[in-house]
Amino acid sequence: MSKTHDAPQTPEDRPDDAPPNPRWWTRCGWAAAHLALAYHLISLAVGPATMPPSSPTQQSLFATSRGYLTALYLNHGYHYFAPDPGPSTLLEYEGTKADGTPVAGVIPDAEGHFPRLLYHRHFMLTERLAGPAGLSREYHAALARGLGIETGAEELSLTILTHRMSEVEEVRAGFPLDDPATYQSRALGTFDAGPLDDPAPRTPAASDGGSR
Amino acid sequence: MKNLIHLVYTAVLGLPRRLVTDGVDLAAAYHRFWFAPSAPHTLAFLRILAGGMMLYSTAVWGMELEAFFTDGGYQPSDLVNVPGAPSLWFFVPDAWVRPVHYLCLAALALYTIGAGTAVTKWLAFVIVASYAQRAPMATFGLDQIASFLALYLALAPCGAAFSVDALLRKSKGELRLSSRNTIATRLIQVHLCVLYTFAGLAKLKGEAWWDGTAIWKTASNLEYQTTDLTWIAAVEPIGHFLTHMTVAWELSFWALVWKPRLRPYVLAIGTSMHLGIGAFLGMWTFGLVMTFAYFAFVPPMVFQALRKPSPAASPAPETL
Structure with missing residues (x-):
C-alpha cells in the first residue's frame, strides 16, 4: 500500500x-x-x-x-452449546398397537436409532421440548403421530424427561450418569397416534410429574 | 522552525491526497480479495466432500421419511411452515414423498461426482435447504453448514475439476480462472469467521464457559456422549483448560486464520475440536462437515497437484 x-x-x-x-x-x-x-x-x-x-x-x-x-436458510444464531450446555430433554412413550400389543420406549433411543445421525434427528425433536414447543399441544400431538408411524401404535401416552448433567462431585462419589435422581418427568397426556384423520389430543394437558 | 512549519504545511496539504491514494489502494485490495480470478480445484474438491455428506444426510432422512416429512408425522406443515422459508417439500403431496426423495438422492449423487454440475449444484442447494426448512424441529449444525456450503459452491464452477463434467469436456486442460471461484471461496472463509465469532460470543453469555465447567457439562451429557468421559471428573483442570481454550480459539479464529504462518495451527486446533465432537459426542456428521469447510483455506494449487499434469492447463494463483 x-x-x-x-x-x-x-x-x-x-x-x-x-x-x-x-x-x-x-x-x-x-x-x-x-x-x-x-x-x-x-x-x-x-x-x-x-x-x-x-x-x-x-x-x-x-x-x-x-x-x-x-x-436462503442462513438465519442462524450459531449458539452451539451456548450460553451454557444444558440438560437433555427426552420423550418417553407408552401405548398400544391396534392388535393390543404394548409399545413403549424413549426417543432418542441410542440403540434403536441407527445410524447416529438418525439418533440426532430424533434427539433434536425432543430437545425442542425444552423451549416454547414444550408447551405446544399441537407439537405434542404431532410427536405422537410421528411415533405412531414408527411404532405402529394407535394411542400413546407421552412424558417429557429432563435429564440434568451430573455434578463432578456426584460422579466422584460413584453415582452413574443415569442416576434416577438426575431425571425429572412431566406427563403430557394421551394422544392419538394413528393416521391423520383425528389429530386432536384425546385428553387435556396433564400436570407436571415429580422426580423419576 | 522554518523546517517544522514546512513539514506541518506539507503534511496537512498532503493528507487529503494520501487519504485518496490509500483509499484507492484499499479498494483495489478489497476488490482483489473477493474477485481476483482463481482456479476451481479447491471448490471442486470441497464439492465432493460436501456433496458426499449431503447425500449421506439425505439418505438418512429417507430411513424415516414418512415420520419426518408428511403431514401425519412429527412435523405437520401447518406447524413448521414459516412464511418466507421456502421448501420444495411444502409442494409435495404425502403420496409423492418417496419418489421425490429418490429424485433428490439422484441429483445429489450426480452433484457429488460432478455430473451436470451447472444444474445439479443449484439443485443441491435447493434440496439441502428444502429438507432443512421442511423439518426444522430435527435440524442442527450439520444442516446449517451443509446448506451454506451448497449455496456458495453453487456460485462457482465447482464442477470444472475432479468431475464427470471435466472428464467429458472436449477441451482438456483448458481450465479457466474465474472470479466466481474466488468469491465462493472467500464467502466460505468469511462465513466460518462469522460463525465462530458468534459461537464464541454466545458462550460468553454463559456461566459454565467462564467457570470452566462447560466441557465437563458437555462430556457428562449421557445423551450426547459415545465414549465414557467421566474420567475428566478426576482431572478437572483438563476440563477447565479445554473450556477456556475453546472460547479463546473461537473468538480469535477470525483474526488468526488469515495469517499464513498461524493458519495451519488454527485449523489443526479446529480439526481436533470437531473430530473430538465426532468421536466423543457422536456428532460425526457435524464434526466432519465443519472440517470439510476448512478446505476452503487450502489454495487450489495444492489440489492441482492431484491432477494429471497438463501443459495446456492455466496456472492458478493462490487464493490467500
Whole structure:
C-alpha cells in the first residue's frame, strides 16, 4: 500500500486481472456485485447478532435482512452449546398397537436409532421440548403421530424427561450418569397416534410429574 | 522552525491526497480479495466432500421419511411452515414423498461426482435447504453448514475439476480462472469467521464457559456422549483448560486464520475440536462437515497437484 503513497495509481500498477479500460456497464456490474456482497456480509453478521438479547437498533437492522436470510436458510444464531450446555430433554412413550400389543420406549433411543445421525434427528425433536414447543399441544400431538408411524401404535401416552448433567462431585462419589435422581418427568397426556384423520389430543394437558 | 512549519504545511496539504491514494489502494485490495480470478480445484474438491455428506444426510432422512416429512408425522406443515422459508417439500403431496426423495438422492449423487454440475449444484442447494426448512424441529449444525456450503459452491464452477463434467469436456486442460471461484471461496472463509465469532460470543453469555465447567457439562451429557468421559471428573483442570481454550480459539479464529504462518495451527486446533465432537459426542456428521469447510483455506494449487499434469492447463494463483 505504501508503494503508491506519493503517486497516483498508473495503468502499470493495476492488477493483471483488471481490464485496461472497463466500460461503464462493466463498472456498474462490479458496483452492483460489491453492493450485493456488502448486503450479504452485513446480513450474515446481523442474523446471529440479533439473537436475544439484542438492541432495538439491531432488530431494526435485522428487519432488512430477515427475509433474505430466511429464504436462503442462513438465519442462524450459531449458539452451539451456548450460553451454557444444558440438560437433555427426552420423550418417553407408552401405548398400544391396534392388535393390543404394548409399545413403549424413549426417543432418542441410542440403540434403536441407527445410524447416529438418525439418533440426532430424533434427539433434536425432543430437545425442542425444552423451549416454547414444550408447551405446544399441537407439537405434542404431532410427536405422537410421528411415533405412531414408527411404532405402529394407535394411542400413546407421552412424558417429557429432563435429564440434568451430573455434578463432578456426584460422579466422584460413584453415582452413574443415569442416576434416577438426575431425571425429572412431566406427563403430557394421551394422544392419538394413528393416521391423520383425528389429530386432536384425546385428553387435556396433564400436570407436571415429580422426580423419576 | 522554518523546517517544522514546512513539514506541518506539507503534511496537512498532503493528507487529503494520501487519504485518496490509500483509499484507492484499499479498494483495489478489497476488490482483489473477493474477485481476483482463481482456479476451481479447491471448490471442486470441497464439492465432493460436501456433496458426499449431503447425500449421506439425505439418505438418512429417507430411513424415516414418512415420520419426518408428511403431514401425519412429527412435523405437520401447518406447524413448521414459516412464511418466507421456502421448501420444495411444502409442494409435495404425502403420496409423492418417496419418489421425490429418490429424485433428490439422484441429483445429489450426480452433484457429488460432478455430473451436470451447472444444474445439479443449484439443485443441491435447493434440496439441502428444502429438507432443512421442511423439518426444522430435527435440524442442527450439520444442516446449517451443509446448506451454506451448497449455496456458495453453487456460485462457482465447482464442477470444472475432479468431475464427470471435466472428464467429458472436449477441451482438456483448458481450465479457466474465474472470479466466481474466488468469491465462493472467500464467502466460505468469511462465513466460518462469522460463525465462530458468534459461537464464541454466545458462550460468553454463559456461566459454565467462564467457570470452566462447560466441557465437563458437555462430556457428562449421557445423551450426547459415545465414549465414557467421566474420567475428566478426576482431572478437572483438563476440563477447565479445554473450556477456556475453546472460547479463546473461537473468538480469535477470525483474526488468526488469515495469517499464513498461524493458519495451519488454527485449523489443526479446529480439526481436533470437531473430530473430538465426532468421536466423543457422536456428532460425526457435524464434526466432519465443519472440517470439510476448512478446505476452503487450502489454495487450489495444492489440489492441482492431484491432477494429471497438463501443459495446456492455466496456472492458478493462490487464493490467500
